[in-house]
Amino acid sequence: MDFSDPRQRAAFFAIHSDLPREGPGNGASTLRALAIAQPLPARPRVLDIACGPGAQTLDLAAALPDASIVAVDFHAPYLEQLRRRAEEAGCADRIETVRGDMSALDFEPGAFDLIWCEGAAYIMGVPAALLAWRPLLRDEGRIALTEAVWLRDDPPEEVRANWAEYPVMTDVPSVRARFEAAGYGLLGDFVLPPEAWWEYYRPIEARLATLASRYNDDPVAAGVIAEGHAEVECYRKYPDYFGYAFFIACP
Numbered sequence: 001m002d003f004s005d006p007r008q009r010a011a012f013f014a015i016h017s018d019l020p021r022e023g024p025g026n027g028a029s030t031l032r033a034l035a036i037a038q039p040l041p042a043r044p045r046v047l048d049i050a051c052g053p054g055a056q057t058l059d060l061a062a063a064l065p066d067a068s069i070v071a072v073d074f075h076a077p078y079l080e081q082l083r084r085r086a087e088e089a090g091c092a093d094r095i096e097t098v099r100g101d102m103s104a105l106d107f108e109p110g111a112f113d114l115i116w117c118e119g120a121a122y123i124m125g126v127p128a129a130l131l132a133w134r135p136l137l138r139d140e141g142r143i144a145l146t147e148a149v150w151l152r153d154d155p156p157e158e159v160r161a162n163w164a165e166y167p168v169m170t171d172v173p174s175v176r177a178r179f180e181a182a183g184y185g186l187l188g189d190f191v192l193p194p195e196a197w198w199e200y201y202r203p204i205e206a207r208l209a210t211l212a213s214r215y216n217d218d219p220v221a222a223g224v225i226a227e228g229h230a231e232v233e234c235y236r237k238y239p240d241y242f243g244y245a246f247f248i249a250c251p
């Protein structure tokens, strides 16, 4: 997928708009990671980086009723979607949405008790993200992020090809080592369950089915849709070879 091509980009956002979430994850996993991150102060300040449409933002807001959350994303329509959802959930007064770049976040040092990032640290790379975000955390703060990992070291060629755009992907022990090298102490980690993938992929499959007929005569869009199908099929066929894992740590 070439984001610099406007037709591919348009097809990508025809798929990736108004979905409940934009990466593998589910409420149970968010809450499990949050439990590992405890204790937090009574009124924690939370930074949700690359919040997307905000599924995890809303789960955090519900689980931390006295928290205030700053949710950052690059893509303004996701922030609008999150604002709508927060209004519906009655927590809009505790969620501030900020359009921004995760690699140039403009907040006071030590401004946050908890930094959260589901499915997006790969954009900077985990080591760079851990270093860049550390100053935003207070000393007793916590960070929780998910990262794609190899679960086996013998993936079939089809699986390798599916992940070819992320060559620095590694396994759980090596991600732990990246946290340690960046000066963090790991509090826990776990691999996301298959349900977390299907919470992401089920709505995508439904969207791909809807779009297939609309883009019949557009080979560029049809190619993007085919890539979407291939990604879902790769997980359906090979769930034991790769996954996403949550890592929870303190500075």
Ligand SMILES: C[S@@+](CC[C@H](N)C(=O)[O-])C[C@H]1O[C@@H](n2cnc3c(N)ncnc32)[C@H](O)[C@@H]1O
Residues within 6 Å of the ligand: 020, 021, 022, 023, 024, 025, 049, 050, 051, 052, 053, 054, 055, 056, 072, 073, 074, 075, 078, 100, 101, 102, 103, 117, 118, 119, 120, 123
């Ligand atoms: C895989 S999605 C994950 C979204 C959300 N956390 C979720 O799990 O539903 C990655 C998100 O990163 C955002 N993004 C991409 N580059 C970014 C950047 N440089 N700064 C901030 N957000 C970015 C995208 O707009 C998208 O919402």
